[in-house]
Every structure is written in structure tokens, then in C-alpha cells.
Amino acid sequence: MQEHDLSFVRAEMAAVEPPPTADRGLVSWMRRNLFASATDTIFTIIGIALVVMIVPPLIQWAFINAQWTGTDRSACATVAQGGNQPDGWSGACWAFVDAKFQQFMFGRYPVDERWRVYLAAFLFVILLVPMLAPRVPRKGLNAILLFIVFPIVAYFLLVGGAFGLVRVATPLWGGLMVTLVLAYVGITVSLPLGVLLALGRRSHMPVVKLVCVVFIETIRGIPLITVLFMASVMLPLFLPPGTSFDKLLRALIGVALFASAYMAEVIRGGLQAIPKGQYEGADALGLSYWKKMNLVVLPQAIKLVIPGIVNTFIGLFKDTSLVYIIGMFDLLGSVRQNFSDANWASPQTPITGLVFAGFVFWLFCFGMSRYSIFMERRLDTGHKR
Template sequence: MTDATYSGDPAYLRAAPAPAEPPPALAQGPVAWARKNLFSGVTSTVLTVAAVAFLAWVIPGLVRFLFVDANWQGANADVCRANQSGACWPFIWAKAEFFWYGPYPETQHWRVNTVEIVGAVLLGWLLWQGAPKRNVAALLFFVAYPILSFVLLHGAETLGLPVVTTDLWGGVTVTLLLSLVGIVFSLPLGVLLALGRRSPLPIVNAVCTGFIEIVRGVPFIVVLFMANFMLPLFLPEGWTPDRLLRPLVGTALFAAAYMAEVVRGGLQAMPKGQFEGAASVGLSYWKTMRLIILPQALALVIPGIVSNFISLFKDTSLVAIVGIFDFLRTVESGFNDPNWTSPTTSATGLITAAAFYWIFCFSMSRYSQGVERRLRAGRRH
């Protein structure tokens, strides 16, 4: 309708669009989120109230123990014996170096620091999704870095580095080493075992299936004992594996068996049309797996893969049973120092260990969630 054809009063006509009204307060924001996630029904409300009550009961006491009533300074445990209502943080400060390096010679700590810094840089480069030349990072991390790490940590007289035997390795260094080796080797071994279990060749299928079922049917401690005491029996005389290499092999094989079942679940979830489409364009079996099936299958089971990695990281604490001085073992050995014996020393050390494991496990979980979000966004586009 135009002014030329309208003869009435045009005063009520709007000359510009009306400003957008904000949505109702209960449709967005914290209130809407709480209604949807915390109070969506009777069961949700009861659980929310119970959780809040539990936190209100636990958190104040924990805060008092860790911060308010804690002991922050002291040359020995006298201050912690005098004040038994708070954490004994001087114990952590005094033993921090031992917790990190174990009995590794103090004058050679720079070698451990170099290995850890280089590893952190390469790992960050490899995991950064937008980083340039990630293939170079992968080559350096999986090929050059292990050689550099062994030379630096073990030493070589020809290079002027004193030899440090593995019985002097310990602390956080050993925990990170066990976890990294287990994670790096368990995934490719798990993929091969999963493919072997699905193989139409009876012998390959039987060997892979038998290995997976046997390993998954025994506790991790048994695998460690078998790797520590039985592995040397299968090698020629004089070829006894290093005391640290044995649990490394056992850890990698144990994790690979569980990883194989996770990968097999992803392979079984792939539609048959993916295999038929690859066959229609003439791709061989291995090219089909490498280019089409495995990338999609592994993306589907990222939560399961990361869950296995997290379990593996925590399970490395069990290697102390076969004499490996990992991080948790160093913390426990610190309790035996008579200079730091107090009622709160053990609790402080164990809380510190729990925080250490939680930080690493939570970081892995958050990174995997970020990868999942990016993959979902890619599939939507």
C-alpha cells in the first residue's frame, strides 16, 4: 500500500523496523541452562541437590586442609607435627626434585630436562591441528626423538655423556616414558590386531584373536610379571632385556590388546558401501584401509581410544610392583624419610600424586573432545 492510494491517517504506520526484542529470560542464559541440565525433572533435581550437598560437605574441609590450615614453610616435619590439621607442603617442596628425577644423578638433570622440553615442543607441534608441516613433526617425533632421548638419558662415553643405567631412572620421567611408549606403540599394534582378527585367513585370525583374548583375560600385574620374568626365557642366552625395557614391552602389548577391540568396533561400524565403493574404483585392500576405512573408523572411536590412553597412563603406576621407580613409587619412598614423618605427610603426598595424574588425564580428555567437535563440524559441512 502506498501513500498515493491511501487516504486515511498514516500516523500509525512505522517508518523503520522495530528493534529486536531480547528472548525471554528463561529461554537462554544461566537460568535456561540450569533448567535444562540440572532441574529438568524430579530425578535430575534430586541428584543435583544431593551433589550440591555432598560438595558443600567435602569442599570446605578440603580447602581448610590444603590451604587455610596448611603448613607452607619448614626445613623438616617439626612444623607439620606441631600443626596436624593442615597439609605438609614443605615435604613436597623438599622432595620435588626427587619426585621428578628419581635417583638420576643430580649433575645430569639437564639431560632429562632437554629430553622433556624437546618432547613437549614436538608433541605440541604434532597435536596442534593448524600447525604447518605436521608431517615433519611426526617424522621427528617418531624417528629422531626416540634416538635422541635414549642417547641423552642413557649416555654415551664417545659423546662425553656418562652412562646412567636404567636402575637410576625414576620419578615423573619414568612415568612419562612408560606412558608415551605405551601410547605410541599400542595404537598401531591395536590396528594391526584388529585387522588380523577380521582377516579371512584362518591362521592370522586365530593368532590375533588368541592374543587379544588371552591378554584381556589376565590382570595387568600378571602381564608385568610375565614380561619381567618370562621374557628373558624366550631370548638367547646373554640377550637379557633391560629391566626397564621389559615392562615397556608388557605395557605396550597389554594396551594393544584393548586398543584392538576399540578399533574393531570402529571397523564394524563402517557401512558396507564404503568397502564396495573402494573396490569399484580398483583400490587394493591395504589402500582401502589406509585411505578410506581406517580414517573414518578411528574418528568414530576417538572416545574409546582416549579412554584407553587415560587408563594406560594411570596403570603405569603398577610398574612399581616389578621394581620400577615411577612417580608414585618415589612419592611413597619419600614417606620413609624420618625427617619428614608426620601424620599429614602421606595425605599431602598422595593428594599431590592424584593431582598430577588428574591434570594429565583431564588434558587428554579435553583435547579429544576438541578433536571430536572439529570432526563433527567437518562432517556437517
């Protein structure tokens, strides 16, 4: 047998070569994402120009020229306006935000009783975090504590009047506390109520379907301001003499019903996206209507419409500022209310307060948006290859 020369055969695997220089590093990333085509290059140049035009003046106003400390308007007014700043000065008046920060957070809630607000916020956070974390066990118990037990505990903590706690009337509430209360109740009520309305609108029972359709189309056909006016002004006219509801409670009901109508349409879109075979498969297994919905249809439908659900939540959170129209002072309302304080009347006070309120709203909305993206990626398993 003829022997073969194996000296040219590799005896071990070749070492992994690094990618070409042109395909890695900052230059490669810019080539792929910013200058991949002529259109991308044009939009990149326009974007850079806008950043150069907007960001440096904004930094100058918000940080470099800003006034961080002060006890009255003189800290944020020019000499010509009766203040201490040089003529032509323009900067953020963060001293105003610092001086009014407690009012922006709590309104006129008594200072000695604000520990109750802190305790309620602490309980909310320690219940919310494990609810949002995917791998934490006992979600059912967590949901019961967050959505059933916590509202009762928070009510007695914030309102008082029992267990030795001083009663604090809701007209004294304000600031971010009212914004979060409205948003929490609206979100907690609108999702399950929206699911029921969506199922009712697709029901084969004519009366149930008609009631749900009329409710959804009526609420969606009028602005939230009208709903709040109806709840605040018109509702007491239809009640028996001597009967009245707290204004905050009326606002909570109005916001929750308004959001539930929009939520119902979002959920209905998810229900219509489920293939007919899923319904038929559940029927073939002998599942009842509610088991079919809870175990087969709704989990798939809700997963499909997570962006729409979160979009409704974000819109609800921002719409809470409309309660200012009916005499309630949420975060934005508290900021605007303090513009009338003569001790802080200066040209820079309003814009600084509004920027602060906008930033707080953005923080919460951005947080909800990012968590929505996280959940979409985690649950997006049906179409992966």
C-alpha cells in the same frame, strides 16, 4: 485510481527486542539446568549438600591448615608426636612435597645431568604442540620427528654413553620421568600395533587371523601385573645364557603389548561400524587392500572410536604405576618410597604425598580427555544438518 493511505506501513525494520527477563540471566540458567523438574531439583539439592560437606573441610586441610615450609618431620607433626604443631592439628604437609619434589620428578637421576631430561622434555613439547594443533601445516614431517626421530634423540640424551654424555643407568631413573617414558612408548606403539592386530583379526587369511585372535585374547585374559612379572622375571629364563635386557625395556615391551591388545578391540569396533558400501565403493574404484584401508576405511573408523582410543590411553597412563611391583619407581612409586624416610615420618605425610601424585595423574588424564572432546567436535561433520 483510488489512492491508499500508507501512513501505517513501517518504513524501516524494527529494532531487535531483548529476550524476556525470565529467559535470560542466572535465574533462567538455574531454572533450565538445575530445577527443570522435580528430579533435577532433588539431585541439585543433594549435590549442593555434598559440596557443602566435602569442599570446606578439603579447603581447610589443603590450604588453610596446611604446612608449606619445613626441613623435617617436626614441621608436620604435633607436639605430642615430637613436632611443632599444636595438638589436634590436621593439615596437608606440603613441606614434604617441596623437600622431595626433585625425587618425585626424576628419581635418583644425577643432579648434574638433569639438564638432559629438561632438554628432552622441551623437544617433546615443541614437537607435540604443533602435532595437536589442527591448522599447523606439515603434519607428516611433524609425525616423523615426534615418533621416529625424537625417540632416538631422547634415548641418547637420557641414557647417554655417547657423544660425550655420561651414561645414566635406568635403575637410577624414577618419578614422573619414568611415568611419561612408559606412557609415551606405550601410546606410540599400541596404536599402530592395535590397528594391525584389528585388521589381522578381520583378515580372510586363517593363519593371520588365528595368530591375532590368540594374541589379543591371551593378553586381554591376564592382568597387567602378570605381564610385567613375565617380562621382568620369566623372560630372562628363556634367553640364552649371558643375555639380558634392561628392566625398563622389558617393562616398556610389556606395557606396549598389553595396551595394543585392548587397542585392537577398540579399532575393530570402529571397523565394524563402517557400512559395507564403503568397502564396496573402494573396491569399485580399483583400490588395493592397503589403499582402501588407509584412504577410506581407517580414517572413518578411527574418527568413530576416538573416545575409546583416548580411554585406552588414559588407562595406560594410570597403569604405569604398576611397575612399582617389579621394583621400578614411577611417580607413585617414588612418593611411596619416600614414606619410609624417618626425617619426614608423620601422620600427614602419606596422605599429602598421595594427594599430590593423584593430582598430577589427574592433570594429564584430564588434559587427554579435554583434547579428545575437542577432536570429537572438530571431526563430527558426518551427521550435522
